[in-house]
Amino acid sequence: MSKPALRHLAIVARDPEALARFYSELFSMEVFHRDDDGSCFLSDGYLTLALIAHRLDGDVPVGMNHFGFQVEDVAATAAQLQAMGADLPAERHTTRPFAEYRAIDPEGNWFDLSAHGYGGSGAQHS
Known part of the structure; x- marks a missing residue:
């Protein structure tokens, strides 16, 4: 991998399982991981989509939550940040077997950094 690659998007969802069925049926994405809380993780073979279960007692709103980059060297990226x-x-x-680090951009948007990828069929390629 010669440059960082956007490989992960996360959405907080009221019904992750229903949303997973939607994206599976519409775009042939495959569910490759489920959390005990009902969160579902899908892949198209390149990009992973995390559908994170919304908690009514939480302060995280429904909708786009964060994105993630696969990088060759997390320490070098951290130093650059x-x-x-x-x-x-x-x-x-x-x-979860991915997303080793969380960072924040100048506007306050969360993003993850991973050296080993985000899982899913074929999503590990560089």
């Missing part, structure tokens, strides 16, 4: 005046990415402590 810090040199640009941004905070260092935070390590994500999760049981």
Whole structure:
């Protein structure tokens, strides 16, 4: 992989399973992971789509939540972010097998950084 690649989008959904069926039927995306809370993760073989279960007691609104880049070297990307005046990415402590770090752009948008990819059939290619 010669340059970072946008490989992941996340949407907070009221009914992730129904939305997963929608994207599976319409665009032939495949579900490759489900969380215990009902969140569903799909792939078209290149990009992954995370449909995160909305919690009524949470403060995260429904809709676009974050996006993720696959990079060759997370440490080098983190150093570049810090040199640009941004905070260092935070390590994500999760049981999900992807998205090792979370960062924030100058407008406050969340994005993930991963050196090993975001899962799903074929989504690991560089």
